[in-house]
Amino acid sequence: MLLGHAFGLFTHPDDEWASIRKEHETPTRVYVTYVLLLAAIAPICAYVSTAYFGWTVGSDRIIKLTEISAIQLSVLTYLAMLVGVFALGYAINWMARTYGAREEHNAANGIALAAYSCTPLFLAGFALLYPVPWFNALVFLGAACYGAWLMYDGLPIVMQIPKERAVMYGGALLTVALVILVSTRVGSVLLWNFGFGPVFVSG
Structure with a gap:
């Protein structure tokens, strides 16, 4: 089962990458049985925490999003992922x-x-159930670093290239990933201007 790879990438990544290479699943199957499921963790947790738990601003003021706003932003985040x-x-x-x-x-x-390199970022979505900005930032930073290492580790195995070429390949892919991230941020700003921005309420 493809979801079994999620655990293996944290315990024995080299063996897991070799198994992934051997399976050579179609992109559709990887998406349907892996990405669609794990990518939903962060949006669902973000919806629950922002619509029902809220976060504290200042000493005791709790801020939440309206349910409609939380749903809109969660769906857009899911699609962006x-x-x-x-x-x-x-x-x-x-x-x-x-x-x-x-x-x-x-x-x-x-x-x-x-897809498999993004596993740490997918699982880091559980941290959003505790809506404290600095905590979420640390968790996602750690997940991003491990995800980048997973990609570097998996490149020579999955793509069957010499390990020394993986450094340049990984650097180029990191640049692409940053461009994608910036594009989603710009897209978010544009969508906010069309009425999909957050709507806050006091808890």
Whole structure:
């Protein structure tokens, strides 16, 4: 089962990457049985925490989002995550030939590498149930660092390239990931201008 890889990537990542390479699942199957499920963790937890728990501003004032606003932002976040994983996966495949790997017509290895590398970020979504900004920032920073290391570790195994080429390949992919992140931030601002911004209420 593909979800079994989530645990293996934290305990024995090299063996897990080799297993992922051997399975060579289609992008559709990886998305349906892995990405769609795990990517939903953060939006669901964010909805619950922002609509029902709220967070403290100052000494005792609790701020929440309206349920409609929380749902809108959670759905948009979910869609952004799905698009981001897809875009990163295709970037991995598109750059494969440059770094000595084989480019595939369906980007199976690229999508798998992107999806499984994002596992720490998906699971970090549980931290949103405790809506304290500094805590969430630390958890997601740690998850992003481990996700980047997973991608670097998996590149030579999944894409079958020499380890020394993985450094340059990983650096290029990090740049792509940052561009995707900035694009989602810009998209968020644009959507807020069209009425999808957060609506706050005092708890």
